[in-house]
Amino acid sequence: MKDIYGNALLDYQGGIYSEDIATFSSLDEEDTIPLPYLFRNFDAMPPIEQKALELCKGSILDIGCGAGSHSLYLQKKGLEVTALDRSKGAIETCRLRGVENGVLTDILDFKERKFDTLLMLMNGIGIVGNLENLSGFLKHLKTLLKPGGQILLDSSDIIYMFDEDDDGGRWVPNSGSYYGEVAFTIQYKGVKSEPFIWLYLDYQTLKSAALTNELDCEIISKGDHYDYLARLW
Incomplete structure (x- = not known):
């Protein structure tokens, strides 16, 4: 598969920065992922992160680590952190930046050890794709937790992107799928990915799936725009 994301990270790390990653979604929005933002330090991160x-706490698995900004911060604090990503370029970028422990794999294929904290930031839960995969995904994450361990993840309820009706509700098209399933393609330096589904998850749906898998779930904090940080344990 084309490692578009990883190639962009490696370019930026190598001092070759000429453009950002372009994104195209089923919500009819064209946007970009600014590469410098992926290399930000703690002070430049939003309050939820x-x-x-x-x-x-304890041993940490940074799932979907990207350029490794979160892993680097935790490592510098003296914590034991493992950066995991399925992008070869992302893991190589982490190594070049000084992340000591990196694993190149899909999280669903990772079974080697257990952790005190599983970390999924920047809407990391999006890798689930279709909502029907969520329960099985959480079940797998449970197998990676030590006793007393926790999952920390953030996401956004994108209901705000749909038209509001007269009584304050939102009009969501009846497409037969969950409104938070968004089809994306990304493009960098003329190379475009195949379409993929990225999941944006409202809190009540997350909590319901957590309870189904015998996980407690709570909101730790909320952002300014329908985003939240949740802890599962």
């Missing part, structure tokens, strides 16, 4: 990093 900062709070999540402060709550990390």
